[in-house]
Amino acid sequence: MIEIIDYLKYKSLIFMVLFSFVASASSEEIELKSPDGTKTISIVTENNQIEFSIFYKGNPVLLPSTLEIISEQLPFKGPLSVLNSEQTSVSNIWHSNFLDQSRFHDNYNQLKVLLDKGGNQVNLIVRAYNEGIALAYEIPEQSGITEIDLDEKINYNFKEDYKLWSTPKREKGVLTAQGEYRKIPISQLQEGCERPLVIEMGDSLMVALAEAKLVNFARLSFDKGSSSEFSIVSSLDSKMGQAQQDTITGAVISEQLDSKMKVHEKLPFQSPWRVVMMAENEGQLLANNSIISNLNDASEIKNESWIKPGKVIREATLTTKGGFVTVDFAAKHNMQYVLFDAGWYGNEMYDSSDATTITVDPNRSKGPLDLKAVIDYGKTKNIGIILYVNRRALEKQLDEVLELFQSWGVAGIKFGFVRVGGQDATAWLHEAIKKAAKYKMVVDVHDEYRPTGFSRTYPNFLTQEGIAGDETSVTNEHTLITMFTRMLAGAADNTVCYYNSRVNKMGSHASQLAKTVCIFSPLQFLYWYDKPLDSPEKKDGLWGDTRHIGNEPELEFFDAVPTTWDETKVLEAKIGEIGVIARRKNNEWFVGGINGNQSRTVELDFSFLDENAAYIAKLYTDDKTVQTRTHVKIEEIELDSNSSISLNIQKNNGFAIRIQKTN
Numbered sequence: 001m002i003e004i005i006d007y008l009k010y011k012s013l014i015f016m017v018l019f020s021f022v023a024s025a026s027s028e029e030i031e032l033k034s035p036d037g038t039k040t041i042s043i044v045t046e047n048n049q050i051e052f053s054i055f056y057k058g059n060p061v062l063l064p065s066t067l068e069i070i071s072e073q074l075p076f077k078g079p080l081s082v083l084n085s086e087q088t089s090v091s092n093i094w095h096s097n098f099l100d101q102s103r104f105h106d107n108y109n110q111l112k113v114l115l116d117k118g119g120n121q122v123n124l125i126v127r128a129y130n131e132g133i134a135l136a137y138e139i140p141e142q143s144g145i146t147e148i149d150l151d152e153k154i155n156y157n158f159k160e161d162y163k164l165w166s167t168p169k170r171e172k173g174v175l176t177a178q179g180e181y182r183k184i185p186i187s188q189l190q191e192g193c194e195r196p197l198v199i200e201m202g203d204s205l206m207v208a209l210a211e212a213k214l215v216n217f218a219r220l221s222f223d224k225g226s227s228s229e230f231s232i233v234s235s236l237d238s239k240m241g242q243a244q245q246d247t248i249t250g251a252v253i254s255e256q257l258d259s260k261m262k263v264h265e266k267l268p269f270q271s272p273w274r275v276v277m278m279a280e281n282e283g284q285l286l287a288n289n290s291i292i293s294n295l296n297d298a299s300e301i302k303n304e305s306w307i308k309p310g311k312v313i314r315e316a317t318l319t320t321k322g323g324f325v326t327v328d329f330a331a332k333h334n335m336q337y338v339l340f341d342a343g344w345y346g347n348e349m350y351d352s353s354d355a356t357t358i359t360v361d362p363n364r365s366k367g368p369l370d371l372k373a374v375i376d377y378g379k380t381k382n383i384g385i386i387l388y389v390n391r392r393a394l395e396k397q398l399d400e401v402l403e404l405f406q407s408w409g410v411a412g413i414k415f416g417f418v419r420v421g422g423q424d425a426t427a428w429l430h431e432a433i434k435k436a437a438k439y440k441m442v443v444d445v446h447d448e449y450r451p452t453g454f455s456r457t458y459p460n461f462l463t464q465e466g467i468a469g470d471e472t473s474v475t476n477e478h479t480l481i482t483m484f485t486r487m488l489a490g491a492a493d494n495t496v497c498y499y500n501s502r503v504n505k506m507g508s509h510a511s512q513l514a515k516t517v518c519i520f521s522p523l524q525f526l527y528w529y530d531k532p533l534d535s536p537e538k539k540d541g542l543w544g545d546t547r548h549i550g551n552e553p554e555l556e557f558f559d560a561v562p563t564t565w566d567e568t569k570v571l572e573a574k575i576g577e578i579g580v581i582a583r584r585k586n587n588e589w590f591v592g593g594i595n596g597n598q599s600r601t602v603e604l605d606f607s608f609l610d611e612n613a614a615y616i617a618k619l620y621t622d623d624k625t626v627q628t629r630t631h632v633k634i635e636e637i638e639l640d641s642n643s644s645i646s647l648n649i650q651k652n653n654g655f656a657i658r659i660q661k662t663n
Contacts (some may be wrong), residue, residue, distance in 0.1 A: 394432065
């Protein structure tokens with residue numbers, strides 16, 4: 001159902017309230033407010049620059065900041081003037097079965113300003129949402145020019161040396177999107193900082209600089225700027241040279257080409273959206289991250305019935321017997337997929353490896369593997385098979401692979417070690433996802449890719465990495481940074497571990513349960529280093545400390561937890577310290593709580609439950625006195641919307657709750 005405000009009906013009112021024009025001999029100022037009036041962007045054409053300022057509740061967020069577009073075919077230099085402007089106001093409702101809520105309100109005021117810059121035309125598009133401000137530009141066909149090369153820089157100027165959460169400096173062989181975060185001042189920011197970039201601007205304002213609808217363009221990243229004392233500059237990635245990656249981590253070790261222009265586009269075109277999210281705290285930022293999806297196009301897949309989110313277990317032995325046993329386990333434990341990871345078609349890092357053959361890498365497994373037999377067996381249990389394919393094979397034989405996989409009955413593909421950054425890498429990846437949709441394949445993209453909302457347009461694109469997950473033995477503290485920084489961008493494949501020895505170093509078993517709620521992913525990978533009890537022994541160590549899955553009673557939580565949601569609420573949030581998130585699917589609620597390095601008391605208020613309804617809850621907490629391998633205590637509690645409980649959570653522990661209606 002679509003609900004649209006008739007702008008013309010309210011034209012005179014909106015014009016008076018939302019837009020004000022202040023003209024002078026040298027400049028023109030145009031102001032746009034969000035529907036709730038709390039966010040404002042002011043555009044000024046002073047000093048012949050495209051200049052904008054942003055305000056939150058009347059207080060400055062961005063001091064006058066500038067957008068610079070560089071092109072040789074259309075040199076945007078010289079005098080700047082406003083040719084015209086167009087205003088609209090939109091309120092839409094759209095629905096999804098594949099995200100962290102099922103109902104989205106797309107509500108914004110938009111201003112499109114037609115500008116002349118040195119005799120060349122560029123149109124600035126600004127949207128003001130209650131969740132933040134977004135801006136993009138479009139370049140129409142003009143002067144007989146139909147294609148251009150360009151570069152872009154935005155200088156974001158701040159009043160103070162605010163603290164922000166930064167990924168590592170972008171260098172050869174360094175993982176940035178999957179790297180460790182640091183809390184540093186703006187003045188210490190280094191090249192290649194990833195999006196979203198979260199900035200703490202006092203006790204009652206958090207800001208995130210983000211990107212949306214990146215489909216055929218170069219990736220944006222951040223660095224310390226020089227346009228003011230406290231400035232952040234965004235820039236675009238160049239095309240990489242011959243793609244070279246570390247064979248273990250996947251980190252890029254090739255050089256970016258020295259290219260003055262980063263993007264080649266046919267005219268007319270619109271840039272991706274540059275987003276400034278604003279909220280009082282990090283919990284509200286996460287709750288408001290629907291702005292990223294709203295800035296993307298509606299689904300291009302007319303019949304989405306074949307797209308199935310779900311829980312995934314990796315088959316760890318690359319054998320036929322292991323495949324059959326793992327399919328049985330998945331069916332018994334309400335999982336939807338089995339993944340065959342690297343090694344089923346040879347060494348993934350060799351360009352010669354052929355993903356149209358079943359050729360087990362002897363360094364990973366001695367086999368035998370009858371993959372097609374496992375796929376057929378999975379169908380009898382309603383379990384889909386997902387196959388991992390490294391980008392080396394995908395780039396050279398994607399069309400052949402997709403057609404073949406469809407004939408085999410494969411349900412999805414996990415893209416490995418994809419290239420990110422330059423326009424060519426971006427365009428190839430998103431085109432590959434579109435092609436996968438034609439063959440009814442769900443997609444999970446690894447490793448450095450970070451989302452910008454494309455899953456709304458192609459919902460077969462269920463999840464992606466771009467996160468330092470459990471595969472890298474991250475601490476609870478790191479997960480709590482990820483929850484309120486990286487997760488602003490969208491779903492993340494965290495590869496939840498459970499029996500592996502690293503769990504005790506990362507946090508606790510109850511906090512592992514909580515991650516399935518706290519780290520949203522429509523494909524939720526569980527038991528990453530574990531295998532069913534009847535699986536063949538595998539002692540090569542290539543996939544870590546592989547242990548057998550037990551029968552601990554708390555595994556019922558993994559069995560029950562969904563992977564997509566109807567409603568999401570952030571109950572408590574502090575970056576790096578504490579995170580408590582509640583999510584609803586139909587009439588059930590699931591709550592996940594993860595604690596950092598300090599013991600604390602968590603006060604849970606259940607006012608989000610339906611009034612006049614009774615609930616029964618199962619609470620899962622860490623308790624060393626419980627005589628199981630995992631030491632998880634299970635309690636039953638009666639709840640209603642007036643209930644509240646206090647939980648004493650030790651450092652690096654967590655909790656999970658499943659709440660069901662009883663009437």
